[in-house]
Amino acid sequence: MTRRELFEQIKKKQSYLCVGLDTDPAKIPEHLLKEEDPVFAFNKQIIDATKEYAVAYKPNTAFYEARGAQGWESLRKTLEYIPNDIFTIADAKRGDIGNTSALYARAFFEQMDFDSVTVAPYMGEDSVKPFLTFEGKWVILLAATSNPGSFDFQHLELGEAKRPLYEEVLRKSQEWGSEEQLMFVVGATRADLISKIRHAAPNSFFLVPGVGAQGGSLEEVSKYGMNDHCGLLVNSSRGIIYAGEGEDFAEKAHDAARVLQEEMKKYLGLYL
């Protein structure tokens, strides 16, 4: 999917909502456990219930890998079930030496057909570039994450310029790929940070994981993070997929997604 197509979807749905499909078998409503593949059955209903509001779906691969080959199969079926005009993100946080990263790229872009994959920057250019060679596919590079440990290394200041590591990642990686193929993971916990990061990468899309269960204000993210292509995909996982616990979980997910979409519609009017 191109940047223009993604932006078209955002305008059409008046939403920049990404739904995180972090499906934990232990949290699936009981009535689905008799299904052949309860995880897929759950995801299917979540997708049906939220697709009018979501412009992206993001399964975190850990939730599937934890179930081995069987989980991998649930992931494949889930991906196939997502409508083609919705952006798909394999939240895999991969990264290895060049020829090995190329294999991961094949796993997510060819073996499966994700639009994008999240990649860790620690190993540098040759670990990221193989993901950038696929036409129409995207890398979403970890820049500033929203977890407590993000302060251990990402915010340390480098050299005489005292530039934090996450900013060096933003700066250097934009030489490797354009805003048509490279997005960034940007934690949503602080307005001043979002503002600084938007300055360092004015044209890029940001995947913002920190709204909802991880804390972070949608208003501040939108106010300080939006650019002229919207430039934001704001993720909610638990707040949507576990909004309900019973047989009406999909309805509850639908309602939770609509609440976020209505707020997003307002900010698109105000800040785009």
Added chain:
Amino acid sequence: MTRRELFEQIKKKQSYLCVGLDTDPAKIPEHLLKEEDPVFAFNKQIIDATKEYAVAYKPNTAFYEARGAQGWESLRKTLEYIPNDIFTIADAKRGDIGNTSALYARAFFEQMDFDSVTVAPYMGEDSVKPFLTFEGKWVILLAATSNPGSFDFQHLELGEAKRPLYEEVLRKSQEWGSEEQLMFVVGATRADLISKIRHAAPNSFFLVPGVGAQGGSLEEVSKYGMNDHCGLLVNSSRGIIYAGEGEDFAEKAHDAARVLQEEMKKYLGLYL
């Protein structure tokens, strides 16, 4: 496996060789392609041929993931086939927010039964700690890798102390886990670097991936990297598993592993 048990194996076999099971279906000898699972059939013969010299096996998960659920199954069977007294490393380079890292840990330590998994440090403490809660299991944290991109971020100098990022990773992570549960990935390309890193983590085991196809001298690594528990696992992948291309590939792998083991035996005598 404990540090003491690993050291016992090293002394018994007079070897600190790790064999990288980076099995590429395109490079498997033709006569194995008729097998039901050619990757497993290949690995089985490699393991049989090298187990007298290897103290560790390290499958890089990318090679298995690239084949989806089927590849995951080959990985599981390979792991089960490795003798129990040989240390096993899932070279997965994972790392995510706390509760998600916990799922990856379960995938590699419970769903499968690896002794260790390689982890990326960029997301900090809560991304690493969940892997450290399993009795007898190890984290092998990326510190200084040997690929060209390692210079993009790992060697940048931080703050007034001008300490490189990889050293900050070594320093900080040793507060999270002891040398009985935490090893480091240390690229083997420069003697002065190995020496500096050994100084920063005197008691830890280092997984050294850069000998053989990736360049790097076994003698220098051994001379500057060895400690009183040996403290080294030196990996060779392509140099062993693709030493031959025909029906005698396992024999060729055996010979290549023996050449390395004989050199290691010499260094154990000189430097331990």
